[in-house]
Amino acid sequence: MEFTGLHHITMITGDAQQNAAFYGDLLGLRLVKKTVNFDQPQAYHLYFGDETGAPGSILTWFEFPGAAKGRAGAGAIHTLQLAVADEAALDFWEQRLTGASREPGVLRFEDYDGLKLELLISDLGNAPLVASHPDIPEAYAIQGLHGARAYAVFHNVEDSILTDLLGFTYEGDGEYVLNGSDRRFRFAYDAPTHNHHEGAGTVHHIAWASNDEDHLAWQARIADAGGYVTDVRDRDYFKSIYFRVPSGVLFEIATLSPGFAVDEDPEHLGEALRLPKQHEHLRAQLEQTLRPVDNPRVLA
Numbered sequence: 001m002e003f004t005g006l007h008h009i010t011m012i013t014g015d016a017q018q019n020a021a022f023y024g025d026l027l028g029l030r031l032v033k034k035t036v037n038f039d040q041p042q043a044y045h046l047y048f049g050d051e052t053g054a055p056g057s058i059l060t061w062f063e064f065p066g067a068a069k070g071r072a073g074a075g076a077i078h079t080l081q082l083a084v085a086d087e088a089a090l091d092f093w094e095q096r097l098t099g100a101s102r103e104p105g106v107l108r109f110e111d112y113d114g115l116k117l118e119l120l121i122s123d124l125g126n127a128p129l130v131a132s133h134p135d136i137p138e139a140y141a142i143q144g145l146h147g148a149r150a151y152a153v154f155h156n157v158e159d160s161i162l163t164d165l166l167g168f169t170y171e172g173d174g175e176y177v178l179n180g181s182d183r184r185f186r187f188a189y190d191a192p193t194h195n196h197h198e199g200a201g202t203v204h205h206i207a208w209a210s211n212d213e214d215h216l217a218w219q220a221r222i223a224d225a226g227g228y229v230t231d232v233r234d235r236d237y238f239k240s241i242y243f244r245v246p247s248g249v250l251f252e253i254a255t256l257s258p259g260f261a262v263d264e265d266p267e268h269l270g271e272a273l274r275l276p277k278q279h280e281h282l283r284a285q286l287e288q289t290l291r292p293v294d295n296p297r298v299l300a
């Protein structure tokens with residue numbers, strides 16, 4: 001039993017329209033789903049990825065309007081790494097991203113909320129997961145997620161939960177790699193300098209992709225190891241379980257199906273507000289109270 005790779009990473013933002021403009025237009029990802037938070041339906045939940053919203057390409061955000069900026073600290077992911085093809089792609093992005101910092105093989109920048117991001121030339125051999133954008137040549141487009149770095153108190157001690165329970169390989173100095181059946185992903189720990197303060201620009205959780213038939217077995221494996229794991233949550237586009245690893249980072253395991261086209265035409269993903277089945281009765285109220293979010297794909 002193994003993960004297929006990364007599924008998605010979820011963040012917090014204070015402004016959904018800025019979120020769509022930055023990730024859907026400036027970075028060229030496709031807004032593949034515009035829905036709301038299952039537990040707090042007054043908050044948007046926006047999903048960005050490649051053309052189909054394939055696992056390994058997906059970044060998602062909960063919007064809490066006007067949320068103060070947070071600060072990543074112990075027990076939280078602080079940097080997201082996105083893959084590009086080569087130095088020519090980094091040249092393109094260095095021109096497109098104002099204020100980015102270039103080093104050999106990597107371009108560092110922040111989003112409007114202060115979330116740290118890196119574009120780098122991936123060494124993992126993953127197939128490109130690319131979205132179409134009129135201003136971004138396909139050869140230079142973001143090709144999916146490469147890695148994530150988190151803060152952990154025992155950053156340089158091998159975490160056996162990652163290696164023995166979840167199937168990561170430890171490479172030393174806080175560095176791990178997940179060799180999934182479909183895709184690979186880098187995960188790393190760094191020494192924290194302060195406590196975590198949740199807010200806009202911080203990461204809420206990271207999700208790993210599971211074959212549907214293995215999902216309950218993963219839940220049992222975590223419980224049998226003495227970990228607290230939630231019941232299975234139906235998120236309409238996948239099913240999920242949640243648990244924290246010893247570092248404090250919140251992990252999710254999400255199924256591959258049914259996917260984002262279950263309630264929308266694949267040609268029109270992210271264009272209409274889709275509501276979880278349990279909140280459909282709130283549609284009239286939510287359409288009045290949620291601030292409109294323009295999909296860059298529709299405006300193009």
